[in-house]
Amino acid sequence: MEDITLRQCLKGAWRDAASAVRHMPIVFLVAFVAVLATATAGYKAQFPGMEASGASLTAMTSSSAGHAAGFAQGLISLGVTFVQTLILAVLAVFVVRFAMKLNAEPAGASATSAPVLPATRLWDAGIRRYFLLCIALIAGYVGAMLAVVIVWIGLRLAGLSSGTSMAATATLAILVVCGVSYVSARLSLLFPHTAAGGRIQWRAAWEDTRGHFWFITTAAVLAILPIVGIATVLTVIAEMLATTGSIGGMTMGLMVVQSVGTVLYTATGATCSVWLYRKLAAILKAEAK
Secondary structure, three states, X not given: OOOOOHHHHXXXXXXXXXXXXXXOHHXXXXXXXXXXXXXXXXXXXXXXXXXXXXXXXXXXXXXXXXXXXXXXXXXXXXXXXXXXXXXXXXXXXXXXXXXXXHHHOOOOHHHHOOOOOOOOOOOOHHHHHHHHHHHHHHHHHHHHHHHHHHHHHHHHHOOOOHHHHHHHHHHHHHHHHHXXXXXXXXXXXXXXXXXXXXXXXXXXXXXXXXXXXXXXXXXXXXXXXXXXXXXXXXXXXXXXXXXXXXXXXXXXXXXXXXXXXXXXXXXXXXXXXXXXXXXXXXXXXXXXX
């Protein structure tokens, strides 16, 4: 464990993320193109008539009604999410290893010479474990939301009014999201740990983060807040400048902004996790030796 303040954690995360972009431009470019390509392919597959008709998103969505179409769109969304998760997991592992290598160098060395990029195979054990953690996290959120939907259906079948059932379901949804977020924060050290080559050790990660939930949450939120803010502003500007005839161009522009934001968010989150790992990981580091 290292004595690292919240300010040092944030500044270090932003600095390391910027350094990773400078020293690994090809990796980031490939990740951006892959994320944008999958998002575009998924969008066109779900809404094939968008470019031809130039209709609004609302009209297009209503014209694709039907259980079969809805099921197909769900499968496409699931496939796009799976592929993008894999892409971002690989990017995050590259960034985590770069940040760990950068911070392992003697003080002042990185300022005078370019850091040596860590050797990374495209599908090694660290990437596989990191990807498994990402899938587990997504599955946790999806499972929790499905449970909320099932409860809502049960309340409606029990004869409760729409207002009462919706209020109860909304309360349950908030509690479920808070619970899953709490568990995710408590296990967050596993991401840099597995990226560095360590094994998935649930209990060790849980013990290392005991009493540090709010520090982890605050650091993670503040680290990505500038990126979220910039992406939001650009999105609002694009929507304000768009006209009915340029809806296709606006959609592509929004996907570009979203893809850039996603890549930068992933990189910043990865470097932030490295600093949290340096500060909090004690049992994990001991068991990794």
